[in-house]
Amino acid sequence: ECAWHPNFAPHTGASRLLYTEEENRPFYTAAFKHVQSLGRRGCHRSALEVCKLVLSLDPADPVGVLCCMDYYALMAEQYAFIPRLVEEYGSQDRALALRPNIAFSLALARFRLEEAAGAAGK
Structure with missing residues (x-):
């Protein structure tokens, strides 16, 4: 981070660094x-x-972070992130949900969200 240009602000989402x-x-x-x-150290939220x-x-x-991003979201118990990822990023990459x-992580995340909603309702 110390070597980044002062105008480089990745937290805004507008910065691009093309591979x-x-x-x-x-x-x-x-x-x-x-x-x-x-991920190997168990810092799944940080990895996500x-x-x-x-x-x-x-x-x-x-570099293929989509191949492991869903795993880290599940391990970090960030279940709401996966449907949002498929909805927002899926508009750019139509084959994402396929x-x-x-597909498995999306189903599991929806199941966990339903489970949590059911437990909160009781």
């Missing part, structure tokens, strides 16, 4: 390795947040 630029590739490699490291950052910087998903991992 097609040769100079940006080490950042994506390091970020994905950091996600994997966080880094995945969100990587996906917001290049929505084309050059991916087996996303």
